[in-house]
Amino acid sequence: MIDILKAIAAKIDEEKDYLTELDNEIADGDHGVNMAKGFDAVVAKLDAMAGKDIGSILKTTGMTLVSTVGGSAGPLYGTAFMKAGAKLAGKNEMDGKDLVEAMEAAIGGIQMRGKATTGEKTMLDALCPAFDALKEGIEAGEDLKDALTKAVKAAEDGVEYTKTIKATKGRASYIGDRSIGHQDPGATSAFYMLETLLANI
Amino acid sequence: MVGVVIVSHSQTLAEGVVELAKLMASDAKIVAAGGLDDGTPGTSFEKIYNAVEEVYSDDGVAVLMDMGSAVMTTEMVIEAMEGRKIVMLDGPVVEGGVVVALEASLGTPLEELQEKVDEARDTKKLDN
16 A cells, blocks of 8 residues: 555656646646645655554545645545545455445545535546446456456546536636636546556556 | 634735734734645645634634635544534635624624624625
8 A cells, every 4th residue: 555655646746747737727726736745745654654554554644635735635635545544444455345445435525525526527527437437347246457447447537527517616616617628637636546556456 | 702713825815814803803812824834825734723722712713714625624623623612604704804803802702703704794895
């Protein structure tokens, strides 16, 4: 899990300018920089977490994001990681069923914190279809890698879908119809996380 | 006296609201929690947490926030301080901040402050 989180941090850092550029087009242009700052702080804590269970590692990740991101992604991803961590408390390995449960809890946390749902041009437009695909695959008996591959594809399609809709949540909602045509930065960062998870299992 | 915390993405905006409120209510227990620790724009869990602690008493604390993460981060602070008397008020930060500081300094209880903010929101500045 530590290696996966480090890989996510590296990916976010790599795409920092792109995420900020996406955010600049429709909102306040802080997503990439904020996320990179948050994950830098997470990485700084990860080595000390070696040997801890997955739940504790994710909980620390969430709390660190809340304290360091500074924008909406902080409380949203922070809550998501904390909720996923609570589901995986005490576990040192994660199978497909665990990931389904953790992701369900994470999405529930984001919906609760952001009072959001799908179709509002947010990270949920990538995460919810990914979750549905993952759950369907795991329940059909597919192995984790196959199910997650479909989930990542669904997230990617979700990111594309955000280009077609108007933002009704978050800072981007201030520009209304003018947000149509732009890709949502939160959905994009959520897609990067899932893609990196897939590449590292 | 109810304590008041002004949460904004901007440190200078939060401090400005406190400055304005103090003109009306110099003895109000009102503090700013704006921006990140280094003063750059954003909302900081620690800053909000410490600000609530600073003005907390048994009378409770009212928090006014600007938007987005200011609201969500304040919610998380309140969850972390479970059992304490802390209320988020919904309304304009500048006008609401001034009214709440004034009402709090006059002894208005926490439970009645949202109503005062609603009045501040509905007050017309122009006649037409």
